[in-house]
Amino acid sequence: MSESNTPRLPLLRFVYDGLRQMVRGRVVYWSWIGLLLAGILVGGWAYIQQLQHGLVVTNLTNQVSWGFYIANFTFLVGVAAAAVMIAIPAYIFHRQDIKNIVLMGDTMAIAAVTMAILFVVADLGRPDRIWHMIPYIGNFNFPASLLAWDVVVLNGYLLLNLGISFYIIGCHYRGCEPKLKLYFPFVVLAIFWAIGIHTVTAFLFSANVGRGFWHHAILAPRFIASAFCSGPALMILGLQIIRRVSNYPIHQSVIDHLAIIMTVALQITLFFVVAELFTEFYNETEAVMSAHYLFVGLNGHDQLVPWIWTGLGMLAIATFIGTVHPLRRNLLLLNVAAVLTVIGVWIEKGMGFIIPGFVPTPIGEIYEYMPNLNEVLISLGIWSIGLLLFTLMAKAAIPIECGALRAPGIPAGKLICRPEQQAPEYRKEPVNGESES
Amino acid sequence: MTRYAMVIDTRLCIGCGDCVVACKNENRVPAGLNRDWVVERTSGAWPRLETEFRSERCNHCDHATCVQACPTGASHHWGDTNVVLVNPDQCTGCKACIAACPYDARYITPEGYIDKCTFCHHRVEQGLDPACVATCPTRCMHFGRLDDPRSRVAQLLRERNGETLKPETGNLPNVYYLK
Numbered sequence: 203m204s205e206s207n208t209p210r211l212p213l214l215r216f217v218y219d220g221l222r223q224m225v226r227g228r229v230v231y232w233s234w235i236g237l238l239l240a241g242i243l244v245g246g247w248a249y250i251q252q253l254q255h256g257l258v259v260t261n262l263t264n265q266v267s268w269g270f271y272i273a274n275f276t277f278l279v280g281v282a283a284a285a286v287m288i289a290i291p292a293y294i295f296h297r298q299d300i301k302n303i304v305l306m307g308d309t310m311a312i313a314a315v316t317m318a319i320l321f322v323v324a325d326l327g328r329p330d331r332i333w334h335m336i337p338y339i340g341n342f343n344f345p346a347s348l349l350a351w352d353v354v355v356l357n358g359y360l361l362l363n364l365g366i367s368f369y370i371i372g373c374h375y376r377g378c379e380p381k382l383k384l385y386f387p388f389v390v391l392a393i394f395w396a397i398g399i400h401t402v403t404a405f406l407f408s409a410n411v412g413r414g415f416w417h418h419a420i421l422a423p424r425f426i427a428s429a430f431c432s433g434p435a436l437m438i439l440g441l442q443i444i445r446r447v448s449n450y451p452i453h454q455s456v457i458d459h460l461a462i463i464m465t466v467a468l469q470i471t472l473f474f475v476v477a478e479l480f481t482e483f484y485n486e487t488e489a490v491m492s493a494h495y496l497f498v499g500l501n502g503h504d505q506l507v508p509w510i511w512t513g514l515g516m517l518a519i520a521t522f523i524g525t526v527h528p529l530r531r532n533l534l535l536l537n538v539a540a541v542l543t544v545i546g547v548w549i550e551k552g553m554g555f556i557i558p559g560f561v562p563t564p565i566g567e568i569y570e571y572m573p574n575l576n577e578v579l580i581s582l583g584i585w586s587i588g589l590l591l592f593t594l595m596a597k598a599a600i601p602i603e604c605g606a607l608r609a610p611g612i613p614a615g616k617l618i619c620r621p622e623q624q625a626p627e628y629r630k631e632p633v634n635g636e637s638e639s
Numbered sequence: 640m641t642r643y644a645m646v647i648d649t650r651l652c653i654g655c656g657d658c659v660v661a662c663k664n665e666n667r668v669p670a671g672l673n674r675d676w677v678v679e680r681t682s683g684a685w686p687r688l689e690t691e692f693r694s695e696r697c698n699h700c701d702h703a704t705c706v707q708a709c710p711t712g713a714s715h716h717w718g719d720t721n722v723v724l725v726n727p728d729q730c731t732g733c734k735a736c737i738a739a740c741p742y743d744a745r746y747i748t749p750e751g752y753i754d755k756c757t758f759c760h761h762r763v764e765q766g767l768d769p770a771c772v773a774t775c776p777t778r779c780m781h782f783g784r785l786d787d788p789r790s791r792v793a794q795l796l797r798e799r800n801g802e803t804l805k806p807e808t809g810n811l812p813n814v815y816y817l818k
Binding site: 343346353409411412 | 695709728733751810
């Protein structure tokens with residue numbers, strides 16, 4: 203950095219330039235932002251109802267005390283974890299094409315983990331007392347409580363990813379290469395931390411000895427496996443949208459790579475489901491009641507049965523598309539598979555996982571649960587916040603990463619792409635050496 | 640460690656539900672919620688049937704998974720006893736303890752925090768029995784210290800076999816049922 207070129211208050215300038223990027227966009231961009239803002243407003247209004255009257259405005263009961271919020275939380279922790287773990291091949295196999303999207307993975311992880319934290323906050327009966335969960339200030343029950351662990355690992359993960367991505371972006375903004383030696387240890391830490399957040403979240407459930415449906419050793423492996431389905435699936439969809447709207451260099455080889463990860467993870471996930479079904483049903487024990495409720499219904503209570511079979515069916519179709527090479531290479535079918543995977547995992551490890559843990563209750567009562575409108579609206583609001591966060595961060599990051607946006611006095615970098623320009627047809631490029639014909 | 644325990648003679652219990660009413664009165668439990676309840680189990684084949692009543696509540700476990708799960712320490716053991724209490728001012732209403740309890744003993748109050756049976760520790764401090772025990776018309780419920788071999792509960796458990804609920808969870812519960 204030459205001193206004469208460094209502007210005064212460089213950080214302020216960086217923030218200003220970033221914000222300016224966020225408010226510049228075309229009609230499609232602003233319609234999308236407007237849609238998300240509307241979602242946040244509606245969700246905010248619903249949350250005010252919940253703040254005023256308490257959790258009584260939800261369909262949660264003393265019997266089913268975790269519901270739609272915690273279902274979304276579990277799903278999003280998986281997405282956050284997987285978004286970082288796809289960075290592994292970039293650094294281990296030195297794949298430049300994947301290095302280009304590592305930052306997008308970090309951005310997605312930041313958005314997903316923020317949503318996950320917000321979903322836990324939405325589930326609190328007394329959010330005004332959340333400061334009791336702050337170490338040293340409150341009375342933090344660490345390391346005994348798994349939820350305390352979750353607070354530590356989720357917030358640590360958020361800070362870690364913010365640190366890494368802002369360091370890389372800031373370096374590019376100032377026209378210099380980020381020092382690999384400086385940030386690589388943190389990337390390795392983030393990868394292990396990613397496995398950590400999902401394992402801790404799994405332990406949060408499997409620690410409950412009174413709930414046979416959760417008290418399994420396979421829970422953490424299953425969570426990691428299904429995270430590697432939904433994370434790459436969301437990346438496949440998100441990256442294609444980014445490629446379409448911004449001309450960011452996302453090569454088809456990256457999409458193909460993500461598709462393989464998703465497929466293998468789907469196969470493992472289905473295998474785990476079969477393993478669990480066998481153990482539950484071949485010789486039934488007392489703990490099988492919850493699985494009965496979920497998969498076939500219990501004493502005429504079968505609200506979740508169509509729900510779970512839809513989810514598993516979606517996962518099966520996605521696995522089939524991913525496994526058959528010609529089908530997976532068809533971009534349209536791959537997108538179908540990605541959408542099916544996202545929805546399927548959202549069902550399978552969301553409502554399909556949380557609710558049966560409470561049905562029947564430990565003393566044998568059956569209370570069914572479905573979210574009401576207020577819960578859905580609050581969840582919609584939180585999803586809008588996450589998507590808005592991702593959109594804004596990506597909007598500001600892309601020109602910097604492309605080399606178009608630099609600090610004042612720093613010459614523009616080698617333009618690797620030009621934002622706001624129509625994307626070239628990437629599909630025509632050879633993929634991993636093999637030709638597309 | 641002071642171990643308070645409840646010993647309930649299911650042969651004397653008639654399932655009247657007075658313990659439930661006494662608890663609601665004593666502890667001003669909000670409408671629709673209960674800290675204790677009576678379970679009725681019928682076993683056998685007609686005409687040889689047997690009905691058992693069980694007055695159930697928090698088991699005040701030695702190894703309380705709810706205390707373990709609480710992220711803020713709002714769920715805690717009272718002094719050096721096994722009595723599990725919730726500090727309502729520290730409870731964030733995260734419901735981790737509800738998921739952790741194998742006995743369904745906890746509920747969320749309209750104010751948003753978690754509450755449960757306290758073994759009437761405010762009465763125990765004054766040397767009185769919990770409200771449910773004091774009310775029981777058939778005197779099938781007994782309360783006392785298990786670490787005192789001369790106490791009524793210790794004597795009863797020596798004389799007759801006491802069973803706990805779900806001992807397989809490893810929670811070491813302290814409500815015993817005499818069969």
